[in-house]
Amino acid sequence: MSVSPQDVEKVALLARLAISESDLPEVTERFGRVLGLVDELNTIDTETVVPMSNPHDMHQRLRPDAVTRQNDRENLMASAPAQDQGYFLVPKVID
Amino acid sequence: MTDSALLSGSVSSLRQQLRDRVVSSEEVTRACLERIEACNGALNAVITVCAEQAIDSARKADKAIARGNVASLTGIPVLHKDIFCTSGVRTTCGSRMLEQFVPAYDATVVSKMQAEGAVMLGKCNMDEFAMGSSNETSFFGVVKNPWDLNCVPGGSSGGSAAALAAGMAPLVTGTDTGGSIRQPASLCGVTGLKPTYGRVSRLGIIAFASSLDQAGPMARTAEDCAIALTAMSGIDAGDSTSADLPVPDFHAGLNHDVQGLRIGLPREYFNDDLEQNVRERVMAALSVLEQAGATLVDIELPHSHYAIATYYVIAPAEASANLARYDGVRFGYRCKEPVDLEDLYLRSRSEGFGEEVQRRILVGTYALSAGFYDAYFNKAQQVRRVITEDFTRAFDNVDMIAGPSAPGVAFQFGAKQQDPVAMYMEDVYTLAVNLAGLPGLSTPAGLINGMPVGLQLIGKPFDEQTILNAAHRLQTDTDWHMARPQLETVTP
Numbered sequence: 001m002s003v004s005p006q007d008v009e010k011v012a013l014l015a016r017l018a019i020s021e022s023d024l025p026e027v028t029e030r031f032g033r034v035l036g037l038v039d040e041l042n043t044i045d046t047e048t049v050v051p052m053s054n055p056h057d058m059h060q061r062l063r064p065d066a067v068t069r070q071n072d073r074e075n076l077m078a079s080a081p082a083q084d085q086g087y088f089l090v091p092k093v094i095d
Numbered sequence: 096m097t098d099s100a101l102l103s104g105s106v107s108s109l110r111q112q113l114r115d116r117v118v119s120s121e122e123v124t125r126a127c128l129e130r131i132e133a134c135n136g137a138l139n140a141v142i143t144v145c146a147e148q149a150i151d152s153a154r155k156a157d158k159a160i161a162r163g164n165v166a167s168l169t170g171i172p173v174l175h176k177d178i179f180c181t182s183g184v185r186t187t188c189g190s191r192m193l194e195q196f197v198p199a200y201d202a203t204v205v206s207k208m209q210a211e212g213a214v215m216l217g218k219c220n221m222d223e224f225a226m227g228s229s230n231e232t233s234f235f236g237v238v239k240n241p242w243d244l245n246c247v248p249g250g251s252s253g254g255s256a257a258a259l260a261a262g263m264a265p266l267v268t269g270t271d272t273g274g275s276i277r278q279p280a281s282l283c284g285v286t287g288l289k290p291t292y293g294r295v296s297r298l299g300i301i302a303f304a305s306s307l308d309q310a311g312p313m314a315r316t317a318e319d320c321a322i323a324l325t326a327m328s329g330i331d332a333g334d335s336t337s338a339d340l341p342v343p344d345f346h347a348g349l350n351h352d353v354q355g356l357r358i359g360l361p362r363e364y365f366n367d368d369l370e371q372n373v374r375e376r377v378m379a380a381l382s383v384l385e386q387a388g389a390t391l392v393d394i395e396l397p398h399s400h401y402a403i404a405t406y407y408v409i410a411p412a413e414a415s416a417n418l419a420r421y422d423g424v425r426f427g428y429r430c431k432e433p434v435d436l437e438d439l440y441l442r443s444r445s446e447g448f449g450e451e452v453q454r455r456i457l458v459g460t461y462a463l464s465a466g467f468y469d470a471y472f473n474k475a476q477q478v479r480r481v482i483t484e485d486f487t488r489a490f491d492n493v494d495m496i497a498g499p500s501a502p503g504v505a506f507q508f509g510a511k512q513q514d515p516v517a518m519y520m521e522d523v524y525t526l527a528v529n530l531a532g533l534p535g536l537s538t539p540a541g542l543i544n545g546m547p548v549g550l551q552l553i554g555k556p557f558d559e560q561t562i563l564n565a566a567h568r569l570q571t572d573t574d575w576h577m578a579r580p581q582l583e584t585v586t587p
């Protein structure tokens with residue numbers, strides 16, 4: 001399947017990645033090459049095959065809903081790029 | 096004891112010397128730190144060195160040894176790939192995105208090895224977010240192969256493999272999502288083990304593709320990998336995909352006996368695409384096992400060809416979901432002066448991630464997007480099962496499978512950088528093992544024009560013991576694993 005620069009721009013927006021005008025042709029070309037590689041999958045018949053999401057077909061193991069560790073907000077927030085009084089700071093969202 | 100003896104010894108011999116008090120952990124640790132200082136300028140294998148912390152841990156280990164209180168890795172220096180979270184120690188994942196990230200907790204692998212007495216020296220360079228096969232995608236610069244400074248060390252655990260080969264540590268950790276332990280082990284002439292999916296907890300390993308990621312050891316011998324694997328393994332309440340199975344003592348279980356062992360050689364790995372000189376090295380290694388009593392059996396893995404396409408849908412799809420968390424808000428890189436929230440997301444991610452990471456996020460987002468999910472992601476998961484069933488059928492008739500670890504020896508910088516697909520072919524022999532969740536090991540099989548080649552051994556699920564035994568036998572009968580690069584050190 002071939003992709004257009006517009007397709008790439010649309011996917012980039014979904015992924016929240018900004019691609020500059022000047023980079024777009026090269027990104028599209030290399031993206032297309034990867035898609036060309038994966039298009040090979042269409043040559044194999046998998047009509048009756050159940051998709052595999054875990055190599056051992058394991059099912060999610062649940063644990064008891066119990067507190068195991070204390071909240072450690074200060075430590076966990078120490079890597080936040082902008083914070084104030086225990087809150088993450090973001091640009092103004094509502095005027 | 097000379098420094099060079101300290102720096103080339105195996106974990107098992109070093110462990111004995113520590114227990115016999117012939118050498119102290121502090122001496123060994125200082126020798127490793129000096130080696131890092133001498134060689135890292137040339138190799139760029141280590142991003143962060145924790146000298147003070149390491150000396151402190153080594154002294155504690157020496158006190159424990161003096162009390163007779165020894166665990167499996169007491170006093171042994173280790174370097175961790177910079178993908179493992181280390182409490183209070185910067186963990187970059189090779190990315191600008193995490194350049195300043197200091198985790199609040201240890202990965203389970205790190206805490207388990209620490210509990211066994213290991214001394215952490217620092218953190219190794221790697222391809223950004225483990226996406227790459229040459230270590231050229233790291234934000235912290237390329238890692239050089241100690242066998243030839245013009246060549247790549249492989250990736251993504253290239254810093255770990257190069258550091259080990261250069262004598263900076265006797266034991267290093269890596270992760271392997273599509274070959275990231277086995278391919279650099281092959282290119283740097285060391286032994287590397289990717290355990291069965293689920294054997295080792297993924298808690299605290301910065302996620303790339305969660306259904307494929309698995310951590311494992313790299314060392315100078317299969318015996319050392321056996322020691323380290325037991326230390327790293329086990330069920331973890333923090334990783335619901337970690338296997339609820341007993342962890343064998345892989346070291347105690349080691350034996351030399353390969354009599355009657357049936358080794359499958361997939362026709363698809365030994366076809367005309369395989370370079371003649373790689374084939375010769377791989378066959379030379381296999382004939383050693385044959386002479387020791389193993390039987391070589393031709394087998395078929397008919398869907399091998401689809402592994403690359405399958406992997407390059409599943410891995411990017413899972414990566415695009417895992418990497419959605421980097422938003423410039425909670426942790427990681429944040430762009431300067433965002434005008435609004437959308438701008439904050441867009442620029443933080445575009446400036447924080449490198450080219451290969453962005454490409455994989457794009458491919459993964461595409462494969463998961465409305466209208467393409469069935470054609471790509473669902474389809475790839477179906478083919479994943481077909482590939483896995485090939486292995487299951489093959490294992491009805493053989494005890495393990497063997498082939499090359501990589502298509503060739505280490506290549507020069509830039510050789511495959513312009514074409515992502517050419518780079519992806521580096522993992523043509525390793526990817527299917529991750530898709531099927533199997534254990535795989537790379538062990539040195541000699542040199543081609545002075546550069547190392549690896550033999551890959553693939554085991555049944557949770558049967559790491561059989562491939563460790565075969566590698567151990569090979570390393571008993573040959574000295575390929577003893578070959579060391581002649582690295583001229585750059586003294587500070």
